[in-house]
Amino acid sequence: MKFFFVLLALLALTSMQATGAAQQVGAGLDPAALVHPAPDSWPTYNGDYSGRRFSTLTQINDKNVKSLSLAWLYQLPNVGEGVVRRLAGTPIVVNGVIYITVPDHVWAIDARTSKELWHYAWTSKGGIHIGNRGAAISGNSLFFETPDCNLVALNIADGKKLWSKPICDLDQMYYASVAPVVVKNHIITGVSGDDLDRPGYLEAHDPETGALQWHWSVVPKPGEPGSETWPNADAMAHGGGMTWISPTYDPELNLIYIGTGNPQPVLVASKRAGANLYTESIVALHADTGKMAWYFQASPHDTHDWDAIQTPVLFNGEIEGKPRKLLAQASRNGWFFVLDRKTGKNYVSTEFVKTNWVKGLDAKGQPIPDPAKEPQIPGVLVAPDASGGVNWEPPTFSPATGLFYVNATHSYSMFYVYDDSDKPEGWSGQQNGHWSQAILEALDYRTGKIKWSHKWETSGNKGGLLSTAGNLLFAGDPNNNLVAFDATTGKPLWHVGLSTGLSNGPITYQLDGHQYLLVGAGDKLFAFIMN
Numbered sequence: 028m029k030f031f032f033v034l035l036a037l038l039a040l041t042s043m044q045a046t047g048a049a050q051q052v053g054a055g056l057d058p059a060a061l062v063h064p065a066p067d068s069w070p071t072y073n074g075d076y077s078g079r080r081f082s083t084l085t086q087i088n089d090k091n092v093k094s095l096s097l098a099w100l101y102q103l104p105n106v107g108e109g110v111v112r113r114l115a116g117t118p119i120v121v122n123g124v125i126y127i128t129v130p131d132h133v134w135a136i137d138a139r140t141s142k143e144l145w146h147y148a149w150t151s152k153g154g155i156h157i158g159n160r161g162a163a164i165s166g167n168s169l170f171f172e173t174p175d176c177n178l179v180a181l182n183i184a185d186g187k188k189l190w191s192k193p194i195c196d197l198d199q200m201y202y203a204s205v206a207p208v209v210v211k212n213h214i215i216t217g218v219s220g221d222d223l224d225r226p227g228y229l230e231a232h233d234p235e236t237g238a239l240q241w242h243w244s245v246v247p248k249p250g251e252p253g254s255e256t257w258p259n260a261d262a263m264a265h266g267g268g269m270t271w272i273s274p275t276y277d278p279e280l281n282l283i284y285i286g287t288g289n290p291q292p293v294l295v296a297s298k299r300a301g302a303n304l305y306t307e308s309i310v311a312l313h314a315d316t317g318k319m320a321w322y323f324q325a326s327p328h329d330t331h332d333w334d335a336i337q338t339p340v341l342f343n344g345e346i347e348g349k350p351r352k353l354l355a356q357a358s359r360n361g362w363f364f365v366l367d368r369k370t371g372k373n374y375v376s377t378e379f380v381k382t383n384w385v386k387g388l389d390a391k392g393q394p395i396p397d398p399a400k401e402p403q404i405p406g407v408l409v410a411p412d413a414s415g416g417v418n419w420e421p422p423t424f425s426p427a428t429g430l431f432y433v434n435a436t437h438s439y440s441m442f443y444v445y446d447d448s449d450k451p452e453g454w455s456g457q458q459n460g461h462w463s464q465a466i467l468e469a470l471d472y473r474t475g476k477i478k479w480s481h482k483w484e485t486s487g488n489k490g491g492l493l494s495t496a497g498n499l500l501f502a503g504d505p506n507n508n509l510v511a512f513d514a515t516t517g518k519p520l521w522h523v524g525l526s527t528g529l530s531n532g533p534i535t536y537q538l539d540g541h542q543y544l545l546v547g548a549g550d551k552l553f554a555f556i557m558n
Contacts (some may be wrong), residue, residue, distance in 0.1 A: 096557075309337045355431055
């Protein structure tokens with residue numbers, strides 16, 4: 028009889044645990060959890076606010092990574108003609124559910140099995156459907172941007188729409204593709220339109236209603252600080268500077284860090300003399316007001332389409348023998364910068380790929396562009412090419428190794444001007460690439476010197492990076508492989524062919540005692556575990 032009651036008690040406990048687990052799956056997210064994400068989650072674009080894309084998980088490590096095997100494979104369903112079926116966004120994982128996006132579509136799938144839980148489709152009015160970088164979650168709501176310029180909120184339990192608000196003007200050729208970021212009671216949104224000649228901006232919206240809280244324009248208006256770096260009001264009104272990659276955030280300083288895009292016209296700068304602030308810059312904004320705290324311009328007066336939108340990565344480290352709150356960016360122009368993230372003071376400015384467009388550095392550590400390397404009618408040879416030393420591919424920083432990793436490209440290209448009229452527009456020229464070499468690099472943040480590197484066999488798209496406390500660095504290569512490296516030495520340890528190149532950055536999470544490694548390639552999502 029005693030055994031019978033013990034058995035009943037165990038069954039009841041098991042039932043309660045199962046019920047609790049069922050209730051937990053798909054539950055909401057406390058915004059406070061974004062400051063210190065749990066190991067079973069990847070709750071925002073970069074995993075946490077820092078942009079480091081570093082995981083403390085160690086079950087998969089440099090000793091056993093060779094035994095990784097496929098747990099499941101999810102392929103995006105065919106939901107209609109014209110749908111972009113490419114996972115360009117980073118999945119987010121909250122309470123046992125993975126949320127993935129493509130333009131106009133969101134899916135929720137079980138993080139253990141890949142079973143589809145719900146799918147939401149937005150009825151589009153147009154816009155550029157090149158890709159979507161992902162979603163954000165706060166409480167019981169999921170937020171994502173649409174190509175036709177809307178911020179949409181969904182109920183994460185069933186995918187039903189809660190509200191939508193316009194965040195840009197489709198008639199002005201803006202479009203929206205950025206993964207929003209939740210900062211306290213703000214939904215931070217950026218806008219896209221790389222070749223658009225309207226000013227870029229960053230906004231904060233109310234998570235309950237979508238109402239606008241603040242708006243920061245990349246390009247100033249006449250009379251505002253920074254306007255002195257533009258020749259006139261017309262140049263500012265068509266200045267560009269899109270904000271197409273998610274920002275990072277320091278909760279202690281309450282500052283948001285955003286990289287901004289290129290000025291317009293892209294290659295012809297004769298009618299926009301000056302530094303063209305705050306395009307091509309790393310900018311710190313107060314999270315509650317959108318007021319600018321400081322800026323650092325990576326490419327003053329850019330004429331090569333080198334958007335400085337690459338993730339500003341936040342970490343603490345030692346510079347000049349003192350502990351510092353740092354920010355680092357491997358910028359598209361081929362230069363690596365390390366700044367004090369409280370003040371914007373520059374500590375390191377150095378090349379991470381070969382460049383030939385810089386005459387020197389100014390007093391702030393900003394590169395001084397060489398006018399001889401501006402695009403010309405007969406052409407001029409420039410390094411790197413317009414795709415840059417790195418493009419959208421997110422980097423990673425490992426506190427365990429103290430190394431900053433970037434999936435880089437060395438390249439040369441000829442830059443030409445076609446339109447030398449009094450009012451050039453758009454690109455007004457062209458670049459023709461002549462040589463490139465893809466290479467994975469590990470940088471010492473104190474000096475910017477390359478600690479180790481690994482040349483890929485071919486050039487091309489590579490995907491983003493992930494580092495872990497298991498002394499691992501995961502990277503995509505141009506030949507459709509996912510590769511694991513010893514993060515300390517750069518020794519390749521394991522690889523797997525995905526048939527398509529990585530289209531986002533790898534992430535990891537742990538559920539039921541299993542660490543999952545998740546990566547998107549084209550229309551497929553791969554999950555690997557140890558077996």
